[in-house]
Amino acid sequence: MTDTTVTYLFDPLCGWCYGSTPMLDRLAASGVTLELLPTGLFSGSGARPMDEGFAAHAWANDQRIERLSGQVFSQAYLDNVLNVRGTLLDSSAATLGVSAAGLDDPRLRLAALKAIQRARYVDGRDIVTVDGVAxxxxxxxxxxxxxxxxxxxxxxxxxxxxxxxxxxxxFQRLHANGVPSLAVIRNDAPRLISSNALFGSYENLVAHLQAA
Structure with missing residues (x-):
C-alpha cells in the first residue's frame, strides 16, 4: 500500500467527512499518500441557512456518524453551532483555509482540515466566517x-x-453521489471506492483500495 495514492474528496462542513478522519489517519500512518481535494459542496450556491429543520436533520445524522466512527459531536456543537439561527452552512472560508495550508506542502491540508473539524464538532466554534477560520x-x-x-x-x-x-x-468524472468519496487513480483512470468502506473495518478499506 505504500506505493498507493488515494484521492479524498471532501467538504469541511460534511459530518460524514469528519467521521471518516480516523480511517484517513490510519491510511496516512501506513504510508499511503493522501491527496485531499475539496469539492466546494457547501460553498457558493451550495451554502444554505442553518434553520431549525436542517439543524434537526444534521444532528440526527451526526448521532449515527458518532456511533459508526467514534468521532465526538459535542453538546457545545449542538448549542453553539446547530442551535444558533441567522448563520449559514457555508464552507467557503474553511475550504480556503485548507487550500491555503497546503500551498507549499499538500500534506498540511489534512492537519488544517482536522483542526477546523475539531473546532466545529468538538469545541462548538465558528468556522463559517473568515475571522473564525483564521x-x-x-x-x-x-x-x-x-x-x-x-x-x-x-x-x-x-x-x-x-x-x-x-x-x-x-467528483463529476466519478459520478460520485456525495462526500466523502475516495478514488484510486491507476493509468490515468480514477476508480471510485464506496464511502461505506470508510465506516467499516480498516482491513475492509484496505481490501477495497487494493482491489481498485
Missing part, C-alpha cells in the same frame, strides 16, 4: 495560513480555485 488555524499553530485566509493573495486565490476545480471535476 482564529482556529492560528490557534493550531498555522499563523501564516491564518493570515492567508484573512488577506488572501492572488496566488492563494488562484491555487484555491484550481484545487476546488480539480475536486469538482473528479
Amino acid at each position: 482564529q482556529v488555524l492560528a490557534d493550531a499553530g498555522m499563523a501564516d495560513t491564518a493570515a492567508a485566509v484573512k488577506a488572501p493573495t492572488d496566488e492563494v486565490l488562484a491555487a484555491h480555485r484550481e484545487l476546488v476545480g480539480r475536486g469538482r471535476g473528479l
Whole structure:
C-alpha cells in the first residue's frame, strides 16, 4: 500500500467527512499518500441557512456518524453551532483555509482540515466566517495560513480555485453521489471506492483500495 495514492474528496462542513478522519489517519500512518481535494459542496450556491429543520436533520445524522466512527459531536456543537439561527452552512472560508495550508506542502491540508473539524464538532466554534477560520488555524499553530485566509493573495486565490476545480471535476468524472468519496487513480483512470468502506473495518478499506 505504500506505493498507493488515494484521492479524498471532501467538504469541511460534511459530518460524514469528519467521521471518516480516523480511517484517513490510519491510511496516512501506513504510508499511503493522501491527496485531499475539496469539492466546494457547501460553498457558493451550495451554502444554505442553518434553520431549525436542517439543524434537526444534521444532528440526527451526526448521532449515527458518532456511533459508526467514534468521532465526538459535542453538546457545545449542538448549542453553539446547530442551535444558533441567522448563520449559514457555508464552507467557503474553511475550504480556503485548507487550500491555503497546503500551498507549499499538500500534506498540511489534512492537519488544517482536522483542526477546523475539531473546532466545529468538538469545541462548538465558528468556522463559517473568515475571522473564525483564521482564529482556529492560528490557534493550531498555522499563523501564516491564518493570515492567508484573512488577506488572501492572488496566488492563494488562484491555487484555491484550481484545487476546488480539480475536486469538482473528479467528483463529476466519478459520478460520485456525495462526500466523502475516495478514488484510486491507476493509468490515468480514477476508480471510485464506496464511502461505506470508510465506516467499516480498516482491513475492509484496505481490501477495497487494493482491489481498485
